[in-house]
Amino acid sequence: MNITIFNEGRDERRKPEVLEVYPNGIGGVLRDIVLEMEETNLLTIGCLYDEECGLTEDILEKTDVLIYWSHGGNHEFPDEIAKRVQNHVLRGMGFIVLHSAIGCKAFTSLMGTTCTFRYHHDDKEHVICCNPTHPIAQGVDDRFVLEVEETYGEFMDIPKPDDIIFIGWFSSGEVCRSGCTFTRGNGKIFFFQPGHETNPSFYHPQVRKIIQNACHWATPTRKLPKVSEYVAL
Amino acid sequence: MNITIFNEGRDERRKPEVLEVYPNGIGGVLRDIVLEMEETNLLTIGCLYDEECGLTEDILEKTDVLIYWSHGGNHEFPDEIAKRVQNHVLRGMGFIVLHSAIGCKAFTSLMGTTCTFRYHHDDKEHVICCNPTHPIAQGVDDRFVLEVEETYGEFMDIPKPDDIIFIGWFSSGEVCRSGCTFTRGNGKIFFFQPGHETNPSFYHPQVRKIIQNACHWATPTRKLPKVSEYVAL
Amino acid sequence: MNITIFNEGRDERRKPEVLEVYPNGIGGVLRDIVLEMEETNLLTIGCLYDEECGLTEDILEKTDVLIYWSHGGNHEFPDEIAKRVQNHVLRGMGFIVLHSAIGCKAFTSLMGTTCTFRYHHDDKEHVICCNPTHPIAQGVDDRFVLEVEETYGEFMDIPKPDDIIFIGWFSSGEVCRSGCTFTRGNGKIFFFQPGHETNPSFYHPQVRKIIQNACHWATPTRKLPKVSEYVAL
């Protein structure tokens, strides 16, 4: 399984507290999550400031699953690279969309909606499984607690997911569809809501297990040579 | 729209506190909810102790929507009448399943699952809409509070709903898919989780609006003359 | 119900046989379908050659349901107007996407996929209902025949529909998900496959009934004042 990570890298430059929680940045902790898996090969960790954001045609061509974290730079991301990511997903590349990457251009283009939601910071979250037989829930507890996370609240403007696997409960009184799958073209997509840049959720073993399960689940069973076009019979 | 109510009527006999909250029983408050709607005709209010539970073939034949509340007597309900209700739903009768009626034989037979869940009493609930364009959500607030309700928690063992319209947040840290639709045969089914017998939820204007919307939504557009059988072309 | 029609109008200029089948063009026959409905108001019929394609902000602001037919000019359609249509759908405008309009920019942007499929011409189609209780199927026969239509074949690269209402059978040995619904944001979308420019399907009473039902079904129950943005609690 060839994995590529995209970590925007913008918050690490602007908010010192991010590096207090994640000394190697969010890209670093995601790398650790990937390297815990057996038989995986981490191709690269791209960021907003790399040439082509590190997401070259060559890299994406080899990528089975792209793990993507982004935030305040979503609107700065180049349109043509977002389109490239979208096309690779449609051809079969798995796409794991973490937290505020819900607003990245590649994901919103695949969804067709605004992907907006209600939010505020510094809440306690319970992540509760409502789909215990889904491959992404295997070996994951029925529920677990994130002591501090960012609340994402409904109405979250996403299309109806293929499967809702986790629902988030927040101490402020909100809920959201916290772990959702989508299929677009030949690509499998998993959105997972935890992962605020100043909260230590990516150290939580259950969060790590979920991301690892999602990588296995999203690995393409087939990948088209190019985005499909109209086909005469 | 011809509506029939089934209220089990068992808790009213065993728990004096039910009549403190609902002096005319749960059947009485459901009747009030029905009578608030224009152009509706309440056919009858059956209970567990009535002959055929009040759900005769003749009554069900005329019924467009059956509103059903039950609880501790779910297992005492006659099998043949549960089967009769199931058949009328499959032919097209709408079926509004309130609170602990989730465990009634007619509903579990239509679902095919155990319809079990986690529960405890005396919690605060937020009912939050995650499907704002659904007809059952029309004119309903984005979220509303029930000061005291019974917690229903996931994993709730129901088949994947056609639509999840409301998610319940409970102060104890639980969530559940609180308002869900299903289609079975020609019948439209709405399960709604609030409505514990000693909590005043059926007085809440948002709960009443939701039940009324559900009656309109579940009204059959067509009703088969009998349950279908194998049909040769 | 305020309805707007968009008919590309390109085929009428290039293929004389279109006007043999539809002397007033496809826009003309769609107008007749709309005018058969009671209590509807046809706002305008736009085409590719009109200023802003006839789909001005002012018109879309007033539109409850947009009926859209297009074909060879899908790629010439202005991006900003496609984006405008998408935004109005997300705010609540109903969107009826007919035949080759499956490839129009507004629809593919709402779907996120290529919306490609297999095709060829001059086939016989059976349109068969697999969802008889859906509002769009009310009063429509279980199955009906279109003597000549264009085959659309699977795999049709669309996201999983909310509901599949009709499946198309083609004498050449193909099938497709011929009538499908989607919800995106507050907008209800219906894709319907029949309607090739030189086949008389839009005269078929069942096709007309389906389009009319779809207009009623897609009428917004609420329309947002603007496309939503991130909302702090």
Place this chain on the structure above:
Amino acid sequence: MNITIFNEGRDERRKPEVLEVYPNGIGGVLRDIVLEMEETNLLTIGCLYDEECGLTEDILEKTDVLIYWSHGGNHEFPDEIAKRVQNHVLRGMGFIVLHSAIGCKAFTSLMGTTCTFRYHHDDKEHVICCNPTHPIAQGVDDRFVLEVEETYGEFMDIPKPDDIIFIGWFSSGEVCRSGCTFTRGNGKIFFFQPGHETNPSFYHPQVRKIIQNACHWATPTRKLPKVSEYVAL
């Protein structure tokens, strides 16, 4: 993977032509399909005339996936064993329901509907994939032909499937949702329409591949010790 086969065995006794097509009966050809898979263990092949139909508690307890073919004896099958099968599915056992087993009590109890459909014999079928990334479609052709099969036509009275993987096209002008998945409790269920007792479909390599894929897909990731009951928090 521990697999159990149930083959009703009634048609083999009553219709000599079944044994002309399948000299070892339908149970025999299903056994061959199972034995082609690596790392599988065939526990037993039960039939209607065996004690407890061969589906004892002990056997089902060990079974990961139950492959089930039945037909004219569906109504003779003992209720308590059907209930036993249903309970094991809810606990996690995979359930592969072939052809006329659509009418068996265990399946109809899990679905809650009549599972009826239109039918006639001796048609040509095209099995066409509309969900190419599903695990059950891996390595299966986009479409393949069964020269003679029994037509199953819509409306097929099943609940909305989790996924529709194959649509059947029949030369008589019918279609059906030919390969469908459902989740009930912890159990994964696959219904597959081909397999009439006097047609050689179970020799077709694509049909065999699909059944084998379905066994892998339906293998439980977890199995509950007993059917769940109401759980206090």
